[in-house]
Amino acid sequence: MAGGESSEPLLDVRDLTTRFFTEEGQVNAVESVDFTVHDGEVFGVVGESGSGKSVTALSIIDLVESPGEIVSGEVWYRDADLAGEMGDDHPDAVDGDRVDLRRVPPEVRRSLRGSSVSMIFQDPMSSFNPSISVGEQIAEAVEVQRRASANPRSTRSRTQGFGLGSMVASTVIPTRDYVGEESHERAIELLGQVGIPDPEARAEEYPHQYSGGMLQRAMVAQALAGEPDLLIADEPTTALDVTIEAQILNLLADLQDELDMAIVLITHDLGVIARTCDRLGVMYAGEIVEHGNLEAVFDSPAHPYTQGLLGSIPDLDDPAPRLDPIEGNVPSLLAAEMDDRCYFADRCPKAMEECLDKPPSFAVDGAGVAEGADRAEADAAGANGAGGGATAHTAKCYLADHEFDEARALSEEYFDESNEGTDT
Ligand SMILES: Nc1ncnc2c1ncn2[C@@H]1O[C@H](COP(=O)(O)OP(=O)(O)OP(=O)(O)O)[C@@H](O)[C@H]1O
Numbered sequence: 001m002a003g004g005e006s007s008e009p010l011l012d013v014r015d016l017t018t019r020f021f022t023e024e025g026q027v028n029a030v031e032s033v034d035f036t037v038h039d040g041e042v043f044g045v046v047g048e049s050g051s052g053k054s055v056t057a058l059s060i061i062d063l064v065e066s067p068g069e070i071v072s073g074e075v076w077y078r079d080a081d082l083a084g085e086m087g088d089d090h091p092d093a094v095d096g097d098r099v100d101l102r103r104v105p106p107e108v109r110r111s112l113r114g115s116s117v118s119m120i121f122q123d124p125m126s127s128f129n130p131s132i133s134v135g136e137q138i139a140e141a142v143e144v145q146r147r148a149s150a151n152p153r154s155t156r157s158r159t160q161g162f163g164l165g166s167m168v169a170s171t172v173i174p175t176r177d178y179v180g181e182e183s184h185e186r187a188i189e190l191l192g193q194v195g196i197p198d199p200e201a202r203a204e205e206y207p208h209q210y211s212g213g214m215l216q217r218a219m220v221a222q223a224l225a226g227e228p229d230l231l232i233a234d235e236p237t238t239a240l241d242v243t244i245e246a247q248i249l250n251l252l253a254d255l256q257d258e259l260d261m262a263i264v265l266i267t268h269d270l271g272v273i274a275r276t277c278d279r280l281g282v283m284y285a286g287e288i289v290e291h292g293n294l295e296a297v298f299d300s301p302a303h304p305y306t307q308g309l310l311g312s313i314p315d316l317d318d319p320a321p322r323l324d325p326i327e328g329n330v331p332s333l334l335a336a337e338m339d340d341r342c343y344f345a346d347r348c349p350k351a352m353e354e355c356l357d358k359p360p361s362f363a364v365d366g367a368g369v370a371e372g373a374d375r376a377e378a379d380a381a382g383a384n385g386a387g388g389g390a391t392a393h394t395a396k397c398y399l400a401d402h403e404f405d406e407a408r409a410l411s412e413e414y415f416d417e418s419n420e421g422t423d424t
């Protein structure tokens with residue numbers, strides 16, 4: 001490979017599948033999800049409630065809780081140092097300067113949390129202890145990362161070079177006595193960086209003394225403590241009013257620029273996607289059903305679900321309208337109730353007989369994937385070092401690559417009849 005900046009993605013998620021094994025049955029929350037995130041870019045994940053956005057995020061950083069389980073998939077993360085450390089003991093987890101986080105020991109995955117990949121959530125209260133001052137908690141996060149980066153990550157050097165005691169101390173949140181002055185100073189600096197006025201004084205305050213927007217900023221500061229390369233933000237502005245939302249989105253954009261951090265931004269709001277993202281994946285029923293760069297997906301959406309979502313925000317400059325999605329219901333993700341067909345077919349105005357088979361991922365015609373000599377041009381045009389794969393516009397929909405044929409359309413009654421029992 002030529003020198004210069006790596007064209008390999010920072011994160012490459014392949015065939016990720018996560019299920020919950022509940023008493024009611026198996027829930028297919030995330031089904032064979034593929035996407036990449038490149039250095040310094042914002043990748044958006046959009047979809048209705050229950051489509052699998054949060055479970056996708058939690059799967060990447062290995063925070064899925066029982067009865068959930070990641071049943072298959074690869075999560076390739078580019079980190080040359082880590083790849084070097086893992087090479088001897090876990091050769092199958094390493095490919096060049098990338099590491100499959102699914103194939104390294106769990107303690108190695110844990111050690112990356114905060115320092116390489118950080119996550120912020122909709123509810124900042126969930127990230128803070130109400131009885132400890134905000135500054136103290138951010139200082140703790142700084143301290144934890146400081147210790148973690150002072151210790152080599154690999155299991156071998158950990159078990160050989162350090163006793164079990166120091167290994168535990170480095171992974172458990174230190175008590176306040178351990179938090180050094182430097183970490184406190186850094187915490188105040190971070191609060192200032194995320195736009196908290198008078199950070200020195202505000203650091204002393206407790207979470208309940210912060211407004212929602214301020215606490216959201218503080219959570220961002222906490223997530224930045226380990227200087228991550230990738231920030232996963234799950235609906236970070238959903239609970240906020242429009243003005244504060246805009247401020248937080250601007251803050252994330254500034255930080256991303258300043259720190260050259262990549263962001264995965266999860267939202268159900270296409271207006272937020274339009275304002276912030278370079279590329280996006282549209283999720284429906286646990287799958288990414290359309291994927292491409294912002295212009296491609298917004299200008300020529302291929303999946304009728306995406307078309308429906310976009311139809312519900314007629315004016316992108318007016319952030320007010322909420323998604324009022326397509327008629328019908330999000331399907332049950334219980335495996336026993338899922339038919340082996342396009343999951344959107346029963347809500348789709350253009351469903352055809354072909355949609356009774358599960359659609360593969362089609363390249364949307366005329367976009368993203370160029371032929372022959374144009375290919376190199378298309379790759380070169382894919383900025384940010386993104387290759388053809390990253391710029392490709394794809395959709396899991398027969399119509400992405402075929403004309404709608406009235407003669408093969410499924411009548412509306414088709415699904416009503418096959419859903420008998422739900423009617424009165
Ligand atoms: N702990 C759990 N036990 C069982 N099922 C779960 C659990 N957590 C999530 N699920 C299921 O996984 C599916 C995907 O949920 P997820 O939270 O990822 O959706 P989402 O797209 O983030 O929705 P929202 O916009 O409401 O946050 C849903 O069907 C949900 O019911």
Ligand code: NI
Nearest residue numbers: 053054055234
């Ligand atoms: Ni969610």
